[in-house]
Every structure is written in C-alpha cells, then in structure tokens.
Amino acid sequence: MLKAIEVSIEKMELYVSKLENQTGLIIEAVGEQDEKGEKMMNDMIDEDNNVCDSAVNMCSKLELLKTKTSEMPEDEVKEDEERLARTLDLQREEEQEIRLVTFGSEKEKVIKTSPTKVVLEMKGGGDMKITANIVPNITGSIYRKPVNVTEMKSFKELTQSMDLADTVPTEIETDTIDLLIGNDFYLDIILGHKIEIQPGLYLLASKFGWILTGRTNEVNEESSEANMLILTHGQNISKTEVFTNLDDSIPCQPNLEDFWQLESIGIKDLSFNTEDDTVMNHFKDNLIFQDNRYSVKWPWKDENPDIPDNRPLAVGRLKSLVSKFQSKPDILNKYNDVIVDQLDKNIIEKVERKFRDGICHYIPHHAVIKPDKATTKLRVVYDASAKTRSDNRSLNECLYRGPVMLRDLCGLLMRFRLHKIGIVADIEKAFLQIGLQKSQRDVTRFLWLKDISSPSTDPYNIQEYRFCRVPFGIISSPFILGATMDYHLETCDSEIAQQLRDGIYMDNVITGVDSVSEASDLYKESKQIFSEASMNLREWASNDASLHQCAS
Numbered sequence: 001m002l003k004a005i006e007v008s009i010e011k012m013e014l015y016v017s018k019l020e021n022q023t024g025l026i027i028e029a030v031g032e033q034d035e036k037g038e039k040m041m042n043d044m045i046d047e048d049n050n051v052c053d054s055a056v057n058m059c060s061k062l063e064l065l066k067t068k069t070s071e072m073p074e075d076e077v078k079e080d081e082e083r084l085a086r087t088l089d090l091q092r093e094e095e096q097e098i099r100l101v102t103f104g105s106e107k108e109k110v111i112k113t114s115p116t117k118v119v120l121e122m123k124g125g126g127d128m129k130i131t132a133n134i135v136p137n138i139t140g141s142i143y144r145k146p147v148n149v150t151e152m153k154s155f156k157e158l159t160q161s162m163d164l165a166d167t168v169p170t171e172i173e174t175d176t177i178d179l180l181i182g183n184d185f186y187l188d189i190i191l192g193h194k195i196e197i198q199p200g201l202y203l204l205a206s207k208f209g210w211i212l213t214g215r216t217n218e219v220n221e222e223s224s225e226a227n228m229l230i231l232t233h234g235q236n237i238s239k240t241e242v243f244t245n246l247d248d249s250i251p252c253q254p255n256l257e258d259f260w261q262l263e264s265i266g267i268k269d270l271s272f273n274t275e276d277d278t279v280m281n282h283f284k285d286n287l288i289f290q291d292n293r294y295s296v297k298w299p300w301k302d303e304n305p306d307i308p309d310n311r312p313l314a315v316g317r318l319k320s321l322v323s324k325f326q327s328k329p330d331i332l333n334k335y336n337d338v339i340v341d342q343l344d345k346n347i348i349e350k351v352e353r354k355f356r357d358g359i360c361h362y363i364p365h366h367a368v369i370k371p372d373k374a375t376t377k378l379r380v381v382y383d384a385s386a387k388t389r390s391d392n393r394s395l396n397e398c399l400y401r402g403p404v405m406l407r408d409l410c411g412l413l414m415r416f417r418l419h420k421i422g423i424v425a426d427i428e429k430a431f432l433q434i435g436l437q438k439s440q441r442d443v444t445r446f447l448w449l450k451d452i453s454s455p456s457t458d459p460y461n462i463q464e465y466r467f468c469r470v471p472f473g474i475i476s477s478p479f480i481l482g483a484t485m486d487y488h489l490e491t492c493d494s495e496i497a498q499q500l501r502d503g504i505y506m507d508n509v510i511t512g513v514d515s516v517s518e519a520s521d522l523y524k525e526s527k528q529i530f531s532e533a534s535m536n537l538r539e540w541a542s543n544d545a546s547l548h549q550c551a552s
Contacts, residue, residue, distance in 0.1 A: 130185065190206050197212075202214045360442045415502065430535065432472075509526070
C-alpha cells in the first residue's frame with residue numbers, strides 16, 4: 001500500500017485512478033530535478049503531454065506497473081484528471097517547468113508539473129521513498145493479451161504456489177498506466193531470481209511478488225500492436241517446452257541473433273576478456289619447468305594484496321575439527337595419513353611460524369568422506385574463502401579466477417563417439433602435480449597436529465605446514481591446471497598430444513581410436529607424455545578388452 005494514503009498494492013495492481021485518460025505519476029529519484037531525470041522524461045512524453053506507447057515499449061530503462069481495468073463514462077474523464085492526486089491527498093510542492101523532447105520529435109515542449117513525495121510499502125515489509133511528478137496523462141490505453149505458454153497446464157500448476165505480482169490475462173483486456181517507474185528504482189524492486197517458463201518468457205522475483213515478463217511464442221498476423229504486459233522485442237522462431245530452473249539474472253538479447261548465430265557444438269573459439277588476457281599473460285611469463293615439473297605463481301589482483309594471516313581462524317577450525325572426530329579415531333587416523341603421505345611426497349612441507357618467504361596466510365581445512373569412491377575415500381578440502389570478518393579479504397578474493405580452460409563438452413563427446421574404441425583415463429591427483437614457486441607458498445599455510453595419538457590442540461602440539469604444490473580449493477587452481485596441461489601438450493610435437501589436448505576435460509582424458517594397435521600406441525605414448533610433466537594417467541577404461549590387458 002501507499003503509507004498514509006490508504007491505497008492497496010495487491011498483485012502489483014495499483015487500485016487508483018480507473019480511466020483511460022487519468023492523472024499519472026512519473027516516478028524519479030528522491031531529490032531535486034536533475035538533467036538526467038529531465039532527459040528521461042524528455043524521451044517519454046510526446047507533444048500532447050502523453051507518454052509515447054512506442055517509447056514505453058522500446059525503452060529498456062522503464063518498468064511498468066499496471067492498474068486494474070475499470071470503465072468510466074467519458075463525461076467524467078476530464079473531471080477525474082486531478083482526482084488521483086486528491087484521492088491520495090498528495091502534498092504538492094512548488095511547481096516546476098520541464099523541457100521535453102519526445103521520441104520521434106525534434107521540437108522541445110515545456111510543461112509545468114508539481115512534484116510530490118510518497119512512500120511505497122513492499123510485500124514482506126520495507127518501504128521505498130520516492131518523488132513523483134504529477135502529469136495529466138502518462139499514456140493512453142494499452143492491451144493485455146492472453147499469455148501464449150506452450151504447456152499451460154504446467155504453468156498454472158507452477159503459479160498456484162507462487163505469490164504473483166499481477167494477474168495473468170486469459171482474454172484481451174484494456175488497461176491504463178498509473179505509475180511509471182524509472183530505471184533508478186529497478187534494482188531496488190527486482191530480486192535476483194528468475195524461473196524460465198519457456199525460452200524468452202520468465203517469472204522474475206520482485207518485492208511486489210513474481211512478475212511475468214519477457215517474450216512469447218505468439219505471432220499475431222492480424223495486429224501489429226505490442227503486448228504491453230509482456231514487454232517484447234521480437235518473436236521467438238521456435239517453440240519449446242516449459243522449464244522451471246532457477247537462474248541468477250535475466251539475459252536480455254534480441255532473438256534476431258538466432259538467425260545468424262550457430263549453436264556452440266565444439267566449433268566455437270575460446271573467448272577471453274581483457275582480465276583473462278592479463279591472467280594468461282601472467283601465467284606464461286612466470287611458468288617454470290624444472291626437475292620434470294611445472295611451477296607457477298598465483299595470479300594476484302594486486303601487487304601487494306591486503307590479506308590478513310587468518311591464523312586465529314585456522315586454530316579455531318582445527319580445534320573444531322579435532323573435537324568432531326575425537327570419538328571417531330579411525331577417521332582422525334585416516335586424516336593424519338593423508339597429511340603424512342603428502343609430506344612424504346613433498347606435496348607439503350613443514351615450516352616454522354617465524355620463517356616467511358612472502359605474504360603469510362593460513363587456510364582452514366575439513367574432511368569430505370566418500371566411502372563409495374574407489375580411490376580416495378577421505379579428502380582434505382581447504383577453504384580459501386574463509387575470513388575472520390566480513391570487511392576482510394579472503395585468499396580467493398585476492399586472486400583472479402582466470403579464464404575457463406574447459407573444452408566444449410558437447411563437441412568433446414561428439415568427437416569421442418566418432419571412434420570405434422572409446423578410451424577414458426584420469427590424471428592422478430592432477431592439481432598436486434603442479435609446483436608452487438617458493439615466493440607463493442606462504443599464503444597456503446595450514447595447521448595440523450604433531451602427535452595424533454594425543455589429539456590436543458595446545459600450541460605445543462600444533463605443527464605448521466605449507467603447500468609446495470597447487471592445492472584444490474583455491475579459486476585459481478582450475479585455471480592453473482588447465483593452462484599448464486594445455487601448454488605442456490601444445491609443446492609436445494605429436495599427433496597423439498594434440499588428440500589428448502582436444503580430449504582433456506579438467507583432469508580427465510576422453511578420447512578414442514579405431515583399432516587395437518592405435519589404442520596400444522595411444523596408451524604408451526600418452527603415459528610417456530604425462531610422465532614428462534610428473535603426471536600419471538590412471539583408471540583406464542574402454543569398450544575394448546585388449547586395452548584393459550595393456551593397462552593392467
């Protein structure tokens with residue numbers, strides 16, 4: 001409702017002035033009229049002081065709030081032009097002059113308008129203070145057409161349990177616009193969730209309830225009028241089924257692109273933005289190959305990142321972890337076995353608290369247990385997003401994510417199915433086979449117990465470690481792994497290396513051959529190629545039994 005004005009907002013229907021030509025409110029930001037606000041209204045109001053239908057339809061900066069349809073005799077229209085302001089008992093401020101240049105017009109128009117202040121109360125609580133300019137008319141009548149949904153039954157079942165902001169028209173209706181809200185309030189009203197009904201048509205969450213918006217599949221050959229409930233910039237060229245998956249935002253691309261864009265099926269080039277180019281250049285400039293192993297540097301956003309050491313948080317999480325598993329000594333022992341195994345393989349190293357090679361930061365860790373997994377049943381996961389306070393930065397916030405190095409999965413699977421013999425394999429602990437240069441290791445410190453037989457978390461029983469390799473759980477790790485393997489395979493001058501490069505997906509190889517002899521050659525050469533970078537291909541699988549014998 002409008003506070004202190006006794007006007008109810010229910011399902012986004014503002015039950016105010018009920019006629020075709022009525023007093024309307026153009027909503028703008030609270031405060032004095034500025035040039036930006038003037039220009040917005042210049043683009044919306046025609047020479048007769050009406051908001052152009054075409055401008056309303058085409059301008060992406062507007063959100064329309066519909067009024068409930070009502071009929072009124074024409075002889076009462078003129079009298080009612082000021083009724084909305086009187087009904088709401090709005091306090092008018094000093095009259096202003098606004099210079100308007102309307103859509104499609106070259107001449108400016110000067111109108112006088114009285115600003116007023118109102119407070120909108122949202123569904124679920126909260127309110128919004130706005131300044132409204134009172135004008136004689138916002139626009140003429142608009143038409144609301146029945147929504148053309150491919151699966152109407154599914155749509156009705158979905159919306160029955162939802163709090164819609166407005167009714168869904170079942171027949172052609174004539175309605176009027178009472179409130180016109182500018183883009184300066186859009187993000188104050190719209191929430192970050194949507195449900196896709198069908199391509200181009202969405203239910204969008206807002207503080208007024210769920211709003212039906214987008215475009216429909218309908219093509220009206222008898223009329224060229226736009227459906228103003230469903231703001232549209234084109235007709236969909238294909239009809240598809242109803243979906244109900246949640247996303248984070250609304251894509252706003254004209255469907256004209258459907259006519260010239262190919263679907264991405266493995267023939268689309270990798271696209272990097274400027275930030276990705278920076279990260280990739282940094283990676284190549286600092287990559288070192290020494291002792292059969294690649295070593296990298298972290299892609300820092302800042303040269304001297306402001307990051308706390310996080311040690312108190314790491315101590316607290318360690319105490320919680322030990323307390324949790326004290327009653328399960330077998331899990332605690334397996335956890336310790338992972339740490340000891342990594343220490344023996346030089347994946348981690350012990351460090352003294354006072355000794356530092358650079359920026360020091362401690363990462364909390366916890367266990368993920370998967371009893372049904374064939375290889376690693378217990379995995380130690382490191383939380384690089386942890387921070388002590390909301391205004392502190394975590395390690396992940398200080399690093400670039402890097403470009404996505406994954407091959408298009410559709411194209412990869414299509415290439416896989418072209419072969420008579422399918423072959424898949426896994427790179428053993430792939431992340432941990434890439435080294436960290438010494439200056440980069442201290443930001444990966446973590447804490448563990450010196451003596452597991454006495455699970456005390458007193459300071460004397462806490463040992464500090466740091467990673468010598470790239471740990472999984474840091475935001476840049478997937479990029480570093482993908483870029484390192486891509487670089488290694490690119491430098492290998494062989495057809496099999498190129499085949500492996502096209503068949504890599506994260507730490508898995510998905511490829512194939514057409515004969516048993518080719519399968520044997522691929523197995524031997526691929527094992528050699530990855531061993532040159534201290535990586536081991538394992539868990540070989542194929543639809544041909546001879547490869548199992550070769551891999552055993």
